[in-house]
Amino acid sequence: MTAPRSRRSSRSRRAEHTADTRRALVRAARTLFAERGYTATGTEDIVAAAQVTRGALYHHFKDKADLFRAVMGECAQDMAERLVEQETARAESESGDAWTLLRHGFQSFLDACNDPDFQRIVLVEGPAVLGHSAWDALVEEHGYVLLAEELTRAIDEGSISPMPIGPLTRMLAALISEASLYIARAEDHETARKEAGEVLERLLTGLSRTDA
Amino acid sequence: MTAPRSRRSSRSRRAEHTADTRRALVRAARTLFAERGYTATGTEDIVAAAQVTRGALYHHFKDKADLFRAVMGECAQDMAERLVEQETARAESESGDAWTLLRHGFQSFLDACNDPDFQRIVLVEGPAVLGHSAWDALVEEHGYVLLAEELTRAIDEGSISPMPIGPLTRMLAALISEASLYIARAEDHETARKEAGEVLERLLTGLSRTDA
DNA sequence: TCCTGTTCCATACAGACTGTATGTTAGAAG
DNA sequence: CTTCTAACATACAGTCTGTATGGAACAGGA
Numbered sequence: 001m002t003a004p005r006s007r008r009s010s011r012s013r014r015a016e017h018t019a020d021t022r023r024a025l026v027r028a029a030r031t032l033f034a035e036r037g038y039t040a041t042g043t044e045d046i047v048a049a050a051q052v053t054r055g056a057l058y059h060h061f062k063d064k065a066d067l068f069r070a071v072m073g074e075c076a077q078d079m080a081e082r083l084v085e086q087e088t089a090r091a092e093s094e095s096g097d098a099w100t101l102l103r104h105g106f107q108s109f110l111d112a113c114n115d116p117d118f119q120r121i122v123l124v125e126g127p128a129v130l131g132h133s134a135w136d137a138l139v140e141e142h143g144y145v146l147l148a149e150e151l152t153r154a155i156d157e158g159s160i161s162p163m164p165i166g167p168l169t170r171m172l173a174a175l176i177s178e179a180s181l182y183i184a185r186a187e188d189h190e191t192a193r194k195e196a197g198e199v200l201e202r203l204l205t206g207l208s209r210t211d212a
Numbered sequence: 213m214t215a216p217r218s219r220r221s222s223r224s225r226r227a228e229h230t231a232d233t234r235r236a237l238v239r240a241a242r243t244l245f246a247e248r249g250y251t252a253t254g255t256e257d258i259v260a261a262a263q264v265t266r267g268a269l270y271h272h273f274k275d276k277a278d279l280f281r282a283v284m285g286e287c288a289q290d291m292a293e294r295l296v297e298q299e300t301a302r303a304e305s306e307s308g309d310a311w312t313l314l315r316h317g318f319q320s321f322l323d324a325c326n327d328p329d330f331q332r333i334v335l336v337e338g339p340a341v342l343g344h345s346a347w348d349a350l351v352e353e354h355g356y357v358l359l360a361e362e363l364t365r366a367i368d369e370g371s372i373s374p375m376p377i378g379p380l381t382r383m384l385a386a387l388i389s390e391a392s393l394y395i396a397r398a399e400d401h402e403t404a405r406k407e408a409g410e411v412l413e414r415l416l417t418g419l420s421r422t423d424a
Numbered sequence: 425t426c427c428t429g430t431t432c433c434a435t436a437c438a439g440a441c442t443g444t445a446t447g448t449t450a451g452a453a454g
Numbered sequence: 455c456t457t458c459t460a461a462c463a464t465a466c467a468g469t470c471t472g473t474a475t476g477g478a479a480c481a482g483g484a
Binding site for chain 1: 249250251336337339340341344348373375376378379380382383385386387389390391393394397404407408410411412414415416417418419420
């Protein structure tokens, strides 16, 4: 996709400029998709914001949905990076048993999902624009793996009781996603955050092995 | 909207025929939206299936999204009716404490969501086609009320510990919705249903007051 | 009964948008 | 210097949505 490049020529200005236009397109599309949604955003709007023409868009991407896929991939990637960053920071700063660590992890996960771009593009538009299969493949690749790893480790360590990881991962992700949307939409974000966190906390206690 | 009808003229053939075309449009749109999705379905396809012209469509509905809103409303209504039916049937057949009754209620709720039309139209396309506010208003009107009532009663009876009902309702609905989508998408529906049910069961135990 | 107004729907049209086909330029390769 | 190709820009065709126009059928009052 990014040019066959048979000989490696030390990152020419040419190739650099090409990557620039592509990035500009993705960035512009990301902003507009997040603001107005997929269908309400015309390709003309995107190329205008990126200061190129429609020819550039259709040279780099198969069609409009393909551009959206790139945008959503970037959003998911950003979220994943932010999560691992938080995760590592909390792992070395905080201390405690694995169970409380996991619970706090979910709470910060909830906070991380409080991002307009992510919510609109990945959670709302994504499933409708790309099919279910394509959307799931993207999320599987970027986001679910982290959550699944964390949960697997929690089971191995005995923090939570053994359960099928597949549905557990999806359902917890959906739970947190909905909670983040609820918070974002609420008039009073403060109390909404507190209440949603409380409900999440209660639901998670059901997973704990302490009451097995 | 359905004619001012100043004098009540005993449901003339005229009005009946009018209602017929409207129903035909909604039915045709429902089938096509569920099969191909919203954007992939042209208004020409809909009126062809309903055996009318586009003029009829734009006479009864403001625009394509308005037709979708009617379709989604019907889907939600069907789901709500099915739920209360199951609910009453189970309430008089089964017997047991309120807590197990509630748990079984959620399981049958999960089974009821296993419906292609409902999943595609209400859960996937809905949030993207209508905005968040319009979608939420529809679901609030048709579906959430039942769940919220049930949960409020459960709290009053002491089955589950007191919690903010707003986020609790949304999050549980999202949980079951995602579980139903997971089951529908799985290769082996049988085991997927069992596993998702198990995870749901575990999460719900966190709400129970018995461990408070 | 005749006239009038309104509902209901069909048809024709204008605008917008997507995707493709064609042309052009600048850099890389030999 | 020549040639080839990636990287665009431009022009065009097809499709779709929404609207405006027109007509037919029915209801109601004089």
